[in-house]
Every structure is written in C-alpha cells, then in structure tokens.
Amino acid sequence: MAIINQATKELQVKIVYYGPGKGGKTTNLEQVHGNVQNVQEKGKLISLATSSDRTLFFDFLPIEAMSIKGFKTKFQLYTVPGQVIYNTTRQLVLRGVDGIVFVADSQYDKMADNVESFANLEENLKALKVNLADMPYVLQYNKRDLPNAAPVEYMDFLLNNREVQVPSFAASATRCDGVFDTLNMITRILLNKFINEGTRKVA
Amino acid sequence: MLSLPQLFEEDVQCMERSMDELLRQSDATAALLIDKGGPLICERGETDEFDTTTMAALAAGSFAATEAIAGLVGESNFNSVYQQGERRSLLVSNVGPQLLLIVIFRAAHSVGAIKYFATIASKRIALQVRIAEGRNPGSVLDLVSMDLANTSVLFKKKA
Numbered sequence: 609m610a611i612i613n614q615a616t617k618e619l620q621v622k623i624v625y626y627g628p629g630k631g632g633k634t635t636n637l638e639q640v641h642g643n644v645q646n647v648q649e650k651g652k653l654i655s656l657a658t659s660s661d662r663t664l665f666f667d668f669l670p671i672e673a674m675s676i677k678g679f680k681t682k683f684q685l686y687t688v689p690g691q692v693i694y695n696t697t698r699q700l701v702l703r704g705v706d707g708i709v710f711v712a713d714s715q716y717d718k719m720a721d722n723v724e725s726f727a728n729l730e731e732n733l734k735a736l737k738v739n740l741a742d743m744p745y746v747l748q749y750n751k752r753d754l755p756n757a758a759p760v761e762y763m764d765f766l767l768n769n770r771e772v773q774v775p776s777f778a779a780s781a782t783r784c785d786g787v788f789d790t791l792n793m794i795t796r797i798l799l800n801k802f803i804n805e806g807t808r809k810v811a
Numbered sequence: 812m813l814s815l816p817q818l819f820e821e822d823v824q825c826m827e828r829s830m831d832e833l834l835r836q837s838d839a840t841a842a843l844l845i846d847k848g849g850p851l852i853c854e855r856g857e858t859d860e861f862d863t864t865t866m867a868a869l870a871a872g873s874f875a876a877t878e879a880i881a882g883l884v885g886e887s888n889f890n891s892v893y894q895q896g897e898r899r900s901l902l903v904s905n906v907g908p909q910l911l912l913i914v915i916f917r918a919a920h921s922v923g924a925i926k927y928f929a930t931i932a933s934k935r936i937a938l939q940v941r942i943a944e945g946r947n948p949g950s951v952l953d954l955v956s957m958d959l960a961n962t963s964v965l966f967k968k969k970a
Contacts, residue, residue, distance in 0.1 A: 611850050615820055620850040645969045654865055656872075665872060668849075670864045673965045681965070684849060684868060700875040704814075704848015788968045795965045 610706045610802060618680045621798055622704055623791075626729050627711035628721035629662070629690030632750040635781040636711060637669045637685055640791060643784055648672040648680065663689040666701045673795075683795065690725065699732050707798045708745035709790055711781075712767055714757035719766060726767055744797045747776035748790045753783060815846055815909045816943040823853055825939045830855040830912075833932040837925050839916035840899065844936065847871055847909055861915070870913050874903050891929075893922055904929045907937040 611620040625633040634655065641653040651670035658664050667687040672680060686705075688698040710729065712722040730740045749763050760778055768776055775793050779786025818826075830842040834856045841856030845867040854863050874892050881889040894901040895918065902914045902925050914929050 611815070611846065611852070613823075615823070622848055622850065640966070643969045645967050647966065651862065651864055654869065665876070668865065668868045670868070671966070676965075682864075684864075686849075686868075696879055697876070700872065700879065703871075703875065704846060704850070784968065788966055791966050792964055 610798070612802075616680070617675075617678050618682065619802070620682045620684065621706045621795075622684045622686065623707045623709065623794055623798075624702060624705045625685065625687040625709045625711055626698070626725070627690055628713055628718060628725040629692070631690055631711045631713040631718070631722075631725075632779075632781040633687040633690065633711045634663055634667050636709070636748070636750075636787050636790070637667050637687060639781055639784040639787045640671065640685065641669055643788075644671065646674060648674055662691065663687055664694070665689065665697055676799075681795075681799075685791075692724075692728075695728065695732070698728070699735060702732055702736060705738075706744070707794045708743060709748055709794055710745060710767070711748045711750050712763060714749050714751045714763065714778075715754055716756050716758050719758060719763075722763075723766055741772075744794065744801055746774055746790055746794045746797070748779045748781075748786060749776060750779045750781050750786075752778045752785070753780040815852075816940065816946070818852075818940075818943050822939050822943050826936045827853055827855055829932045829935040829939075833914065833928045837914070837916065837928040838920065839914050839925060839928075841915045842932075843867060843870075843913040843915075844906070845871055845911050845913060847875065847911060852910065856915075866913065870901075870903050871911060874905075874911055891926065893926075895922070900925075902926060902929055904933050906933045907940055909940065910936065912936065 625636055627633055637653060644650060649672040654668040656665035669685040672682045686701050688701045710726060733740055733743060747768055749760055751757060764776060768774060777786045777790045779790060781787055826844055834842055841858045843854045843863055844852040846852060849868040849871040851863055851867040877892050878889050891902060891904040898918055900916055900918045904912045906912050912929060912933050914925055916925050
C-alpha cells in the first residue's frame with residue numbers, strides 16, 4: 609500500500625511488472641530508465657540477475673515524477689523473475705504492491721506461458737490476501753513487432769476476459785513502443801484510486 | 812497483507828527520536844526505518860553519501876529472502892541480518908510485522924553493541940506503531956488538490 613508523507617508532501621508508490629519469463633519486463637524498465645525525460649529525479653536501475661542476464665530476484669528503478677500541485681510523487685518500479693521456479697521470489701517482491709503491469713508475450717507459442725503466469729499472479733496475490741479485482745493493473749501485449757504475434761483480440765480473450773476489462777497496450781519494448789503509454793496508464797489509475805479511496809498516511 | 816497504520820507527525824517524530832538515541836548511544840553512522848515492502852519511512856544520521864531509496868528496497872528484499880531461507884530450515888525465530896564489511900557494516904533488524912530498521916556503522920564497531928541498542932530502538936518504534944494502530948483509522952488522505960488532468964503524461968519519452 610502506498611505511503612504518503614503529509615509533512616513533506618510526498619507520495620511513494622510501488623508498481624510491479626509481472627509476466628512470463630523472457631516477456632520483456634526488464635526491457636520495459638531499461639527503456640523507461642534510458643528514455644524518460646523531464647523527471648524530478650531518476651535513480652539507478654538495479655538488476656539482481658544471473659550471469660546469463662535472467663532476472664534472479666528483481667530489477668528496481670526508483671523514479672520521481674515532476675511534482676503535482678506540490679506533491680512529490682515517487683514511483684518504485686520492480687520486476688519479478690519470470691521463470692516458473694522462482695515463485696517464492698515473486699511472492700516476496702509482491703509485498704506492499706500498489707499496482708501491476710502484466711507484460712504478456714505476444715508470440716503464439718507463448719500463450720500457455722502467459723495464461724499460467726497470470727494464474728500464478730492471482731494465486732500469489734491471494735496468498736497476500738489481495739484479490740486481483742481490487743488491485744489496479746494494466747496489460748501490455750509485448751513483442752508486437754515479431755512475425756508470429758497473435759492478434760490483440762485473441763490476447764484480450766485469453767487475458768482480459770472479465771467482467772471489468774482493464775486497459776491493454778500493444779507494445780514493442782525493445783523499440784520503446786508502448787512502454788510509456790503503459791506506465792502512464794497505471795500511474796494514472798493509481799493516483800485516481802488514491803484520491804478516491806485515500807491511502808496510508810505518514811505524518 | 813499486513814499494512815502500516817496511518818502514522819501522524821507525532822508518531823514519526825517519536826520514531827526519529829528513538830533512532831537519534833540509537834545513533835548517539837551506539838556511535839553508528841546512520842539509521843533508516845523502512846517498510847517491509849521496500850519504501851523508506853524516515854532516515855537519520857549521515858545519509859547524504861548513500862542512495863537510501865535503493866538501499867531500502869534492497870534491504871527489504873534481502874531480509875525477506877533470508878527470512879524465507881530461515882523458514883526452509885525450520886527456523887521461526889528470525890530477527891536480523893548482519894552484513895560485515897571492511898569499512899562499513901550493516902544490521903537490518905525486524906521491527907514488528909511491518910517495518911525494518913537498518914543501521915549502518917563503521918566495521919570497527921562491535922556488532923554486539925549495535926544489536927543491543929538497535930533492539931531497544933526497535934521496541935520503542937514497534938510500540939509507537941501499536942499506538943498508531945489503536946487510533947481510529949477513519950481519516951483518509953486528502954489528495955484532492957492533486958490535478959489529475961496532468962497525470963496522463965506523468966512520464967514523457969525523449970523525442
């Protein structure tokens with residue numbers, strides 16, 4: 609749950625990029641880190657990865673947006689390791705999450721991995737006593753530039769076929785297409801939620 | 812998911828006083844109070860040379876991972892992680908179910924003394940959290956002054 613410090617007019621929000629292995633979660637953070645402009649402050653991108661560049665624990669990027677009416681808004685972007693074996697680690701990274709970006713791989717042969725990862729997200733949230741329906745999230749259909757990408761409608765049918773559909777974005781993270789649209793949407797949804805419902809307050 | 816109760820200014824001031832006392836008694840360099848999810852709550856001491864935001868995120872992850880490992884070997888009494896360095900060492904202590912206290916100190920110092928004073932500070936901070944939990948949590952955050960019209964493009968991509 610987000611933390612706000614009324615004394616210093618500061619809001620801290622945790623966003624986790626979730627999804628199957630090699631889906632482009634880390635690439636999203638790398639592109640945000642490399643291409644963002646006009647931010648108040650951008651921290652280092654920290655990657656706890658294996659020697660073969662697969663995420664082992666998490667990637668972490670702190671980024672502070674320009675203040676909104678005097679409020680500093682600090683976003684902490686995390687990724688989880690996508691590989692199935694690292695489920696305990698994913699549970700740890702989800703602690704205190706405010707919003708989720710689910711990065712799906714658009715390739716036809718990755719659909720089963722997408723569905724499995726999404727089900728795994730729901731399970732891990734349940735373990736934290738959080739319902740997915742109560743958690744702000746958006747979908748990103750990544751790797752749209754690849755020739756074997758499934759139609760967006762098909763991915764919506766598989767991953768966004770619920771009572772309330774969430775925003776989804778076509779993306780090609782390696783080209784930085786759709787990366788900022790996704791980030792801006794989840795931040796907007798989160799800020800709306802905090803304003804409507806209130807959040808945890810410090811000082 | 813256990814979440815931190817609303818903390819008022821007096822709560823944070825009380826926590827900061829406990830951390831100042833810890834630094835004074837133990838001669839440690841700096842102390843950070845963080846949420847177990849990673850965000851930094853407050854920091855005291857000489858923190859200018861450290862990236863405290865990143866340190867908080869990594870310490871929360873490190874503590875959670877070590878706690879999970881302890882669970883795998885059947886150890887439920889897990890309260891702190893100590894990292895011994897050549898110049899500076901680090902102690903991360905449990906402060907109740909929601910918070911962690913990080914103490915950065917010169918490696919020449921005895922970790923035993925740091926642990927002793929950190930335990931006292933942790934108890935005081937945990938007590939303040941319980942006091943905060945006991946209050947009416949009804950008041951909500953006033954963020955209506957934030958202008959949502961501006962947030963659709965909170966982050967802009969370089970041209």
